[in-house]
Amino acid sequence: MQPIDLRSDTVSKPTQAMREAMARAEVGDDCYADDPTINELERRVAQLLGKPAALFVPSGTMANQLAVATHTRPGDAIACAPEAHVLVHEDAAPARLSGVQTMPIGDRRGFSAAQLLQRLREESTGWPRVGLVWLENTLGLAGGVVWKLDELQAISELARAHGRPVHLDGARLWNAHVATGRPMPALASVADSVSVCISKGLGCPVGSLLCGEQEFVSRARASRHAFGGAMRQAGVLAAAGLHALEHHIERLRDDHRRARELSDALADLRCWRAIEPETNIALFELPAGTDAETLCAPLREAGVLCYPNKYDEIRLVVHLGIDDDALASAIARIRGVLA
Ligand SMILES: Cc1ncc(COP(=O)(O)O)c(C=O)c1O
Structure with a gap:
């Protein structure tokens, strides 16, 4: 994979x-x-x-x-x-x-x-x-x-x-x-x-x-x-x-749209609170004191590379290498682990 x-x-x-x-x-x-x-x-x-x-x-x-x-x-x-x-x-x-x-x-x-x-x-x-x-x-x-x-x-x-x-x-x-x-x-x-x-x-x-x-x-x-x-x-x-x-400047608009789609598609998960992104970085806030690495590690195993933004916060960043198909797969893999 x-x-x-x-x-x-x-x-x-x-x-x-x-x-x-x-x-x-x-x-x-x-x-x-x-x-x-x-x-x-x-x-x-x-x-x-x-x-x-x-x-x-x-x-x-x-x-x-x-x-x-x-x-x-x-x-x-x-x-x-x-x-x-x-x-x-x-x-x-x-x-x-x-x-x-x-x-x-x-x-x-x-x-x-x-x-x-x-x-x-x-x-x-x-x-x-x-x-x-x-x-x-x-x-x-x-x-x-x-x-x-x-x-x-x-x-x-x-x-x-x-x-x-x-x-x-x-x-x-x-x-x-x-x-x-x-x-x-x-x-x-x-x-x-x-x-x-x-x-x-x-x-x-x-x-x-x-x-x-x-x-x-x-x-x-x-x-x-x-x-x-x-x-x-x-x-x-x-x-x-x-x-x-x-x-590559105007295409940043696509990154911003995809970051919003990612955030929206994962907002119902109970393990975190999705923070609506303004640009290309989606943040997910965990309950205070939760080690974000306990979620990042299984996500990496499932084929989504990510890391903690802070101790109890995860960031997912959209960029030139993420098209609509990659985004859809990322959402499916994340939901497969966390839903
Ligand atoms: C806001 C901001 N400033 C500066 C830098 C530093 O850039 P570089 O990694 O090229 O040293 C970064 C890197 O991520 C950044 O996010």
């Missing part, structure tokens, strides 16, 4: 058309800015987001950490949501690489301008200086939740009024764009720098871009070398990105 992999949208494999685009790519040494395909991807993504410049990097984590290193100074704090990827899943990189700590405000669905203001006021009582305000859209651990644009605009205005830079972890900003119909430049306008991943919903094997002002991106480029992320003839990877920008 072929397993159906719902662990993450990072598990998707490049399509035949994407592989052909990669094989055709013109390449050069990117450390000399000689790779025409990378140069083109950087130009296209910057333009798509309405930012002056972009930098191609190997991962979303590196894009985020370059933003941290470029915006902050040692001793600063990053104000972020408590389940932000940068706080939970980047292995304390802000502390290890930039001497900066993450400090949570709000809840898993983000924070408000009022909460940020309260946090900034605490600086007068000796709390560490917020050197960077951190947004994430969509919010991954919260289940691909879209952070509302008007809330982000209010946060951004407040941060700017206090002279604090704002970074947006937009690993899944494409999903927010498709789910809300808001243009990418509007979604990106709330931040000085934005990271986007092409290796998730867009289905590329590797890669992320960090976008911002020219001067910011030049400094991030120097740090990319220091962090070991400078690549050479990586135009083969950038070609996948160019292909995905052309063919």
Whole structure:
């Protein structure tokens, strides 16, 4: 039995058309800015987001950490949501690489301008200086939740009024764009720098871009070398990105529809509470204190790969590799185990 992999949208494999685009790519040494395909991807993504410049990097984590290193100074704090990827899943990189700590405000669905203001006021009582305000859209651990644009605009205005830079972890900003119909430049306008991943919903094997002002991106480029992320003839990877920008953004709509269908088809199961997905990540909340692994293990045995999002929560993620047939089989297999 072929397993159906719902662990993450990072598990998707490049399509035949994407592989052909990669094989055709013109390449050069990117450390000399000689790779025409990378140069083109950087130009296209910057333009798509309405930012002056972009930098191609190997991962979303590196894009985020370059933003941290470029915006902050040692001793600063990053104000972020408590389940932000940068706080939970980047292995304390802000502390290890930039001497900066993450400090949570709000809840898993983000924070408000009022909460940020309260946090900034605490600086007068000796709390560490917020050197960077951190947004994430969509919010991954919260289940691909879209952070509302008007809330982000209010946060951004407040941060700017206090002279604090704002970074947006937009690993899944494409999903927010498709789910809300808001243009990418509007979604990106709330931040000085934005990271986007092409290796998730867009289905590329590797890669992320960090976008911002020219001067910011030049400094991030120097740090990319220091962090070991400078690549050479990586135009083969950038070609996948160019292909995905052309063919894989609008199709995220299908992922979102399928995630809703998955959630609806499993909502009556008594072992959990299905949380209606806004994008491509369906969450299922177990009774408090239940080890989600006790459900994930038999599901894996039955041919549905998944893992706990939290101790008592399971996530099922829809992506490029899941068509309607795979979805129907996944639902049947899950019901076979849990109904
Ligand atoms: C919201 C968010 N930001 C950043 C990342 C990091 O991306 P990467 O795995 O490419 O380092 C992820 C990865 O899943 C993510 O979900």
